[in-house]
Amino acid sequence: MYDYQASMHHKLIIIGAGASGLMAAVTARDLGIDTAILESNDRIGKKISMTGDGRCNITNESTATGTDEAVALSRKYHSSQAEFPLPVLQQFGIRQTIDFFNVLGLPLTRLKEGFMYPMSLQAASVLDIFELALEDRNVPVYLNNKVLDVTVSKDSPRFKFTCRTETEEQVVYTSEYLFLCTGGLTGLNAGTDGSGYALAQRMGHTLIEPVPAIVQLKVQYPHLKALSGIKLQGRAHILVNGEVVRSETGEIHFAEYGLSGPPILQLGRKAAVHLARGDSVTVSVDLMPGRTEEEVIEFLEMNWGTFAHRTVAESFIGFLHKKLIPVLLKEAGIGQEPNLLCQDLSWKTKGIFYKILKHWDFKVTDTHSFENAQATAGGIATKELVANTLESKLVPGLYLAGEVMDVDGDFGGYNLQWSWSSGYSAAMALGKHIFK
Template identity: 90%
Template sequence: MNEDQTSMHHKLLIIGAGASGLMAAVTARDLGIDTAILDGNDRIGKKISMTGDGRCNITNESTATETDEAAALLRKYHGGQSDFPLPVLRQFGIRQTIDFFHVLGLPLTRLKEGFMYPMSLQAASVLDIFELALEDRSIPVYLNRKVVDVTVSKEHPRFTITCRTETEEQVVYTSEYLFLCTGGLTGQNAGTDGSGYELARRLGHTLVEPVPAIVQLKVQYPHLKALSGIKIQGQAHILANGEVVRSESGEIHFAEYGLSGPPILQLSRKAAFHLARGDSVTVSVDLMPGRTEEEVVEFLEMNWGTFEHRKVAESFTGFIHKKLIPVLLKEADIDQQPDLLCQDLSWRTKGVFYKILKRWDFKVTGTHSFENAQATAGGIDTRELVADTLESKLVPGLYMAGEVMDVDGDFGGYNLQWAWSSGYAAAMALGKHIFK
């Protein structure tokens, strides 16, 4: 993968040696296209090595048994055009991803909830396999090449790419076709700084302003310190200006800054977009999602009636996390009455408990930064791309793949799946164009 100074022109140049760029390079080379990769880092796949807690959640098999796998998978994706990912997912879905890595020599294993990882449970295995695949195919990878400018000509060569080296020298490459696989704004320690957005804008494309996704939420609540460290099974709803916009169930984590856990991470993109618009955003937590409001009232009344001689704090034992009980008492303004019996509860206090157990509201004040996020919501407007080929409608010969465009997936391997799917689809489309 050392640079050959005599080979500065390639049929296809791919900017970005991340997941989508690597997939596109291998696919394009297998089609017989002269392909090379440019990347600003000193090694390929730097962000891949950081995913899945160092294990690399390659994809998610939970929708693979659906009759229409692509349609089921589509529900895991979001963006300005809700149906935009479908043609790409139909070309390269979960089964194809598993088969692709098997052919490269990387068997996968399934863990909880359909999460698929390399059998070694090491992200380094994914990078090792791609390095071998690049070597097998003699694909040049020009590292430490930070792309600072791209220009387009009507004559051959069509694209001129100017890079800055680690020694601040400028190096120029040319190509007939160009793939932007530069990622979003997450994983900035891995070099994904959003520079691809600026390159696309210089070429005439529009940016849907990015916000962090799959990220923790900051909330305003007086007793956060007391809640910190508690994990509960429940349901969370995101409300924007009082209207529920999305709901998720699972393990909710309380922290000193606010809320986290899988349901919160899934909801975070909605919260981030509405906050960016200036909307009022609330997280409402349901501590007893298996019961209706009426059933909760009936349950509590029966409990308090049966054990009317017990203290109120004791009446929650067994069905509420023990560390939550003092906070519930504070919410009901009876924390200074430790000996209050169930038989002495007022209707007002009972009403507070009814509400909290089903609709415990937290005002969202923000999200953690892109540094903490696992995905970027927003990106290059997909209305400016051809859905099944990912070619630019504005610049013929320019293709995009991965997180650079306004498509983001749910927590659980779906963003990497989009990288594999879009990298493959773009390369296949180019192959069909070149070889008719």
């Protein structure tokens, strides 16, 4: 396609100027490694600028529990190899992340549920600090250079990796070591299009099929339009083939397509993975998570007994969202009886209300797409990487960091934390290898 005439050489080339690539570049350069970055966009960290509603949720301090921090933190991650993230998180965890950004000149602040943000509450501050850090360290960043292909030479250690890019300059980039920090499939507008998967596969690696994670659920339900816009505190359970596989509590949002809100986003990964396998997936919503089933029955019976002269609809006012009430009446089969009194409720209808308030089931038909998801589940198989260094077992000198591999975290800053941790660990491992 191109007749490449010139080459640019560095000891280490990092493909991707996202979170993991930037962390790796700063760490590697501080170790004295000649480092450069190839980035397909016209600026660094484009996806970072879009995270956390424009504020950048850098990490989450809620799992910082002293000596057990790394173990607690590792439980927030998912991979085909469940124990794979732990050695990386032990090297660079939450405390190290906070210290790292303080050293760069970016103090963090803690908001709700341990979410950590730049003190400015602006994602742009993160990019500005990294730009200054790269400039201070004389790390070249070759922008508008999308890598189309990587060839690996077995004959020349100095020119082991050759990167060909989509650029008019007709320059190839060669290096002795290569970091693949290209991200997953989320943030297509930021250039994270999964192209790193193809590069790794051409070098012999295996791809575990990616699916959206931290994502909204589409459900099959006839009254979604009537529920749209409702937000409530509840508990949601994901059931796969009838068995509960995960539960989360928090603010649940109803929309015309289905369900959203932090608890649903946390459950989205399970739904996506099992839907891809052809399993039956259901989300069950508990509208009164602070009470047991027996307590709910006792509460309703007392309410209906005390206000027997009121209509059933009126009996729910005060503890349920008002827009929910007509839908619940339809679910119980009395939607056409708006004036039915509590004293006239049948035992069968009461039983339906008991069940709905604790187990309101919705059949999950799909998740939203990668365009709406906040993370990618799946990626390059971790069994082909050395767990504590992230070096490829198939191609010596090739390292992976960030979302390109089969590791994804929960909602709340954990995926950015994995980028910081993996970028740092890969760079430190390379430094130990070079300067041993």
